[in-house]
Amino acid sequence: MSLPDSPSPHTPDAADSPVSRREQIYLVAGRLFSERGYHATSMRDLAAELGIQGGSLYAHISGKEQLLIEIVNRAAAQFDAALFSLRDEALGPQDKLREAMTRHLTVIAENMDSATVFFHEWKHLSAEPLAAVIAWRDGIEAFYRELVREGVQEGVYRADLNVKMAANLVLSSVNWAYTWYRPGGPMSPQDVAVSFERMLLGGLERPEGEA
Amino acid sequence: MSLPDSPSPHTPDAADSPVSRREQIYLVAGRLFSERGYHATSMRDLAAELGIQGGSLYAHISGKEQLLIEIVNRAAAQFDAALFSLRDEALGPQDKLREAMTRHLTVIAENMDSATVFFHEWKHLSAEPLAAVIAWRDGIEAFYRELVREGVQEGVYRADLNVKMAANLVLSSVNWAYTWYRPGGPMSPQDVAVSFERMLLGGLERPEGEA
DNA sequence: CCTACCGATCGGTAGG
DNA sequence: CCTACCGATCGGTAGG
Numbered sequence: 001m002s003l004p005d006s007p008s009p010h011t012p013d014a015a016d017s018p019v020s021r022r023e024q025i026y027l028v029a030g031r032l033f034s035e036r037g038y039h040a041t042s043m044r045d046l047a048a049e050l051g052i053q054g055g056s057l058y059a060h061i062s063g064k065e066q067l068l069i070e071i072v073n074r075a076a077a078q079f080d081a082a083l084f085s086l087r088d089e090a091l092g093p094q095d096k097l098r099e100a101m102t103r104h105l106t107v108i109a110e111n112m113d114s115a116t117v118f119f120h121e122w123k124h125l126s127a128e129p130l131a132a133v134i135a136w137r138d139g140i141e142a143f144y145r146e147l148v149r150e151g152v153q154e155g156v157y158r159a160d161l162n163v164k165m166a167a168n169l170v171l172s173s174v175n176w177a178y179t180w181y182r183p184g185g186p187m188s189p190q191d192v193a194v195s196f197e198r199m200l201l202g203g204l205e206r207p208e209g210e211a
Numbered sequence: 212m213s214l215p216d217s218p219s220p221h222t223p224d225a226a227d228s229p230v231s232r233r234e235q236i237y238l239v240a241g242r243l244f245s246e247r248g249y250h251a252t253s254m255r256d257l258a259a260e261l262g263i264q265g266g267s268l269y270a271h272i273s274g275k276e277q278l279l280i281e282i283v284n285r286a287a288a289q290f291d292a293a294l295f296s297l298r299d300e301a302l303g304p305q306d307k308l309r310e311a312m313t314r315h316l317t318v319i320a321e322n323m324d325s326a327t328v329f330f331h332e333w334k335h336l337s338a339e340p341l342a343a344v345i346a347w348r349d350g351i352e353a354f355y356r357e358l359v360r361e362g363v364q365e366g367v368y369r370a371d372l373n374v375k376m377a378a379n380l381v382l383s384s385v386n387w388a389y390t391w392y393r394p395g396g397p398m399s400p401q402d403v404a405v406s407f408e409r410m411l412l413g414g415l416e417r418p419e420g421e422a
Numbered sequence: 423c424c425t426a427c428c429g430a431t432c433g434g435t436a437g438g
Numbered sequence: 439c440c441t442a443c444c445g446a447t448c449g450g451t452a453g454g
Contacts, residue, residue: 039250040335043433055434056439064433094416120331124251148415157415165406166415168391169384176383195376203414204359204368204377205305254449266450267423275449 022060025050029067034116038068038124068121069129075118076136078107083143093151094201097170100147102193104174108181109189115178144170170200233271236261240278245327249279249335279332280340286329287347289318294354304362305412308381311358313404315385319392320400326389355381381411 028049032041043064044054061067082103086096108115122133144167151157157166173196181192239260243252254275255265272278293314297307319326333344355378362368368377384407392403 035334037248037250037335039248042431044431053440054432055436055441055443058434059439123246124248151415156417158413158417161410161415162406165403166410169407169410172387173380173383175390176387179386180379192376195373196380199372199377199380199411199414201414201416202369203410203412203416204362204372205412205414206367206369207418253447255447264424265448266425266427266452269450270423 025057025060026067026070030071030113030117033068033071033121034113038117038121065126068117068125071114071117072122072125072129072133075107075111075114076133078111078114079104079140080136082107083140087143087146093147093154093156094197097147097151097201098193098197100144101170101174101197102190105177105181105189105193108174108178109183112178112181112183119175119178141167141171173200236268236271237278237281241282241324241328244279244282244332245324249328249332276337279328279336282325282328283333283336283340283344286318286322286325287344289322289325290315290351291347293318294351298354298357304358304365304367305408308358308362308412309404309408311355312381312385312408313401316388316392316400316404319385319389320394323389323392323394330386330389352378352382384411 025046029041029046032046032049036045042054043057047054047057050057083100086100086103089096089099091099122130125133145163148157148161148163148166148170152159152161152163174193177192181189187195236257240252240257243257243260247256253265254268258265258268261268294311297311297314300307300310302310333341336344356374359368359372359374359377359381363370363372363374385404388403392400398406
């Protein structure tokens with residue numbers, strides 16, 4: 001047994017690799033940050049949840065803010081991966097919007113913790129990562145405005161639409177989901193997207209001349 | 212000059228009554244909590260902003276959580292006052308919905324700080340005030356569902372509407388405003404409400420058979 | 423409203 | 439991964 005002396009004496013089961021331990025820390029941090037908030041979660045809270053001492057965390061991570069940065073950046077990356085690939089797909093404006101909303105909601109639904117941290121705690125980042133998040137947000141808004149503009153130009157949306165406000169409305173509907181959506185409930189993210197999209201595109205009002 | 216010895220020697224200008232000082236504390240606390248978050252704002256930060264020492268705050272207020280409770284409760288009371296009076300007004304469903312959205316957005320727009328604290332920091336309340344906020348939220352949701360149900364029953368909204376999801380969509384659009392609305396910008400809360408309400412009721416799609 | 427102070431807890435480090 | 443510790447800061451109080 002000539003293991004290098006890195007894992008040290010007190011390693012518990014020798015089952016967890018350092019990598020997965022690191023991931024485990026991010027996972028639990030995401031949950032705690034989402035439940036209690038970033039500043040109300042102490043490194044000792046986090047360590048206790050993992051069954052280790054506070055100082056031991058620093059063998060795996062460099063500091064508390066690194067946790068927040070990583071969680072926020074990963075969430076942003078997931079939105080990007082889900083949404084931006086849509087740009088080149090050959091879909092009509094409505095299908096594209098519905099698909100964007102479905103993917104947007106799915107990212108939130110499958111990552112409720114990180115999504116909550118993302119929307120709630122990004123303000124606590126320091127200057128550089130903060131600027132990155134703001135740039136990300138601007139990019140997403142531009143993406144949705146583009147989807148709306150396409151629909152207007154192709155004549156399928158009302159010509160007098162305020163593109164910015166329409167994109168705003170769509171974004172409101174999907175972003176706010178992190179406050180109420182519960183995975184495992186009766187509706188899948190797709191169900192929510194279809195429901196929202198029908199109401200947004202067709203309107204709540206009964207069309208003239210229908211029974 | 213036989214004033215009671217309460218205001219103490221160091222009173223600065225003798226212009227501020229104890230009441231307005233208290234209000235001033237709530238006002239600044241609202242701003243700081245909204246900018247930095249509840250837990251990232253220290254009582255010393257707050258005191259410094261007011262030009263006094265940390266301990267001096269406790270001559271006016273009982274504790275940090277009282278500040279949060281008060282800010283949150285006042286915000287809830289403003290929403291209640293603005294919205295629930297609408298129940299008895301003789302308006303058609305669409306007018307009622309538009310008016311509700313306008314008032315809802317106006318409360319947010321005129322109290323951006325408290326609204327932000329309200330939506331962002333309520334989770335940090337202790338059990339009793341927390342339960343009150345949750346009850347409040349349920350009441351507001353019920354209110355909007357009622358507005359939607361009225362419209363369906365009177366036949367002005369689509370008969371196949373999912374009432375819960377429709378109310379959800381409306382609430383998303385107005386609540387999310389605290390993240391993007393900027394008072395003093397080009398749009399009044401009323402402008403936003405009218406814009407959102409047109410899109411929500413009439414839909415984004417161009418009606419069949421229109422130019 | 424201030425000075426001076428309290429115990430508790432914070433993020434993080436040294437050395438093993 | 440632990441023990442033991444660091445300086446800093448927290449919310450809050452006593453006494454004036």
